[in-house]
Amino acid sequence: GEDVEQSLFLSVREGDSSVINCTYTDSSSTYLYWYKQEPGAGLQLLTYIFSNMDMKQDQRLTVLLNKKDKHLSLRIADTQTGDSAIYFCAESKYTDKLIFGTGTRLQVFP
Amino acid sequence: DVKVTQSSRYLVKRTGEKVFLECVQDMDHENMFWYRQDPGLGLRLIYFSYDVKMKEKGDIPEGYSVSREKKERFSLILESASTNQTSMYLCASSPQTQGTYGYTFGSGTRLTVV
Numbered sequence: 001g002e003d004v005e006q007s008l009f010l011s012v013r014e015g016d017s018s019v020i021n022c023t024y025t026d027s028s029s030t031y032l033y034w035y036k037q038e039p040g041a042g043l044q045l046l047t048y049i050f051s052n053m054d055m056k057q058d059q060r061l062t063v064l065l066n067k068k069d070k071h072l073s074l075r076i077a078d079t080q081t082g083d084s085a086i087y088f089c090a091e092s093k094y095t096d097k098l099i100f101g102t103g104t105r106l107q108v109f110p
Numbered sequence: 111d112v113k114v115t116q117s118s119r120y121l122v123k124r125t126g127e128k129v130f131l132e133c134v135q136d137m138d139h140e141n142m143f144w145y146r147q148d149p150g151l152g153l154r155l156i157y158f159s160y161d162v163k164m165k166e167k168g169d170i171p172e173g174y175s176v177s178r179e180k181k182e183r184f185s186l187i188l189e190s191a192s193t194n195q196t197s198m199y200l201c202a203s204s205p206q207t208q209g210t211y212g213y214t215f216g217s218g219t220r221l222t223v224v
Contacts, residue, residue: 008150033212042114042200042215088153090212098213102152
């Protein structure tokens with residue numbers, strides 16, 4: 001199957017860490033991506049991880065990949081109000097299409 | 111700065127009208143995509159194109175058609191708009207193999223059909 005699943009909502013306090021989770025079903029995926037969508041805007045690529053990696057860190061963002069469990073996570077350290085958005089994970093195989101998750105709405109409160 | 115430009119941010123159309131949504135990219139990308147986004151449903155692929163004059167149906171093509179006469183432009187056509195096509199429409203483009211680039215998205219067109 002090609003379903004990519006995410007929880008719909010996450011609420012965190014400003015300054016805390018956020019962890020957004022994603023499960024995918026296709027073990028042949030080569031790249032996995034995280035996108036951010038701010039209100040009223042399109043999707044912006046945040047980061048990606050190649051399937052032969054376990055972890056990737058980019059400033060406040062840490063991506064963890066567990067291929068055995070087909071689980072991808074995005075950790076945002078020191079979450080700020082500007083991080084409030086919808087976050088989508090997506091997977092890519094050796095095809096030209098990405099398969100997107102349903103998106104997780106992150107709300108950051110003071 | 112590379113861009114995917116959607117011609118309108120907001121559109122209001124009447125039921126039964128023929129509606130054109132335009133998307134232009136300046137990155138010489140081979141692939142272009144049209145999605146619609148609805149709350150709780152994520153992104154649903156309507157149509158995509160791998161090359162000029164080529165098109166493939168996505169998951170929800172009914173009620174839509176597309177046109178790609180030039181590499182940089184991909185148009186989504188609602189043949190006879192209906193209220194259930196009220197949605198946010200997102201265009202995206204990518205190189206032939208996404209690799210580290212993924213997709214580049216436009217800002218979206220919020221269409222309301224009344």
